[in-house]
């Protein structure tokens with residue numbers, strides 16, 4: 533089994549340095565280390581079959597909802613079923629996020645001049661995202677849960693975000709990090725924990741974290757390169773927009789969808805206890821955004837006034 537990648541491997545590095553060197557390395561890795569949703573996942577292997585009553589789908593004690601007395605009081609079959617539907621619903625939201633990301637990347641790439649190395653990289657990334665979306669949708673189909681994913685209001689916001697890729701690409705790439713970083717953080721933690729994880733989910737997560745490492749690297753380096761060149765006004769817009777986007781994304785990615793809440797009639801006080809007023813969940817959310825927060829600090833987007841704003845949005849840190 534492949535290990536969880538921590539750093540990008542500097543294989544066959546072309547003799548380029550700086551930004552062009554990074555793009556060449558990332559594009560090269562997309563050629564030498566990439567996955568296909570159907571060739572690389574044995575969907576029909578008996579051990580990868582999804583059984584909704586398989587206890588491996590049940591939430592663990594370390595999950596904000598899984599640790600509640602309400603959840604522990606459910607019949608084991610229902611615990612497993614809820615756990616599986618949560619995974620399927622997150623995959624659906626993941627592929628809807630990737631759809632916005634792909635549309636934005638296409639707009640971004642359409643503005644690039646000929647011979648731009650970013651063009652090739654962006655197309656590699658969107659091909660990879662299309663493979664991820666095929667994997668996620670196949671999982672949803674096989675789960676037996678008719679996951680709807682994002683709410684109508686969230687989908688309306690998607691058109692605005694796609695437009696940002698052309699109008700304000702720096703904010704668009706903050707959105708990208710806001711979607712990719714928390715999920716990457718959660719998937720790496722799950723993979724490190726190992727144990728009773730279902731092998732189909734494990735396979736999907738390993739493929740995903742491997743390729744996401746490149747996407748995260750591109751977005752971070754793009755911001756490091758571009759933000760210092762922005763006007764003071766643009767930087768202020770970014771400093772306000774970044775935490776707003778990050779708070780909304782973390783909420784979307786780390787809490788159960790409305791459909792799940794309705795399907796299992798999860799009581800409001802259980803949700804409040806598990807998520808809204810749970811200091812452990814808040815700390816986990818902050819931890820999942822730690823890398824992007826540090827990047828914002830590095831980019832000078834977290835002055836004391838903005839720090840208060842982050843705290844107000846529930847993204848405060850003890851540091």
Ligand SMILES: [Fe+2]
Nearest residue numbers: 630661664744
């Ligand atoms: Fe992805």
Ligand SMILES: [Fe+2]
Nearest residue numbers: 661712744747
């Ligand atoms: Fe990605």
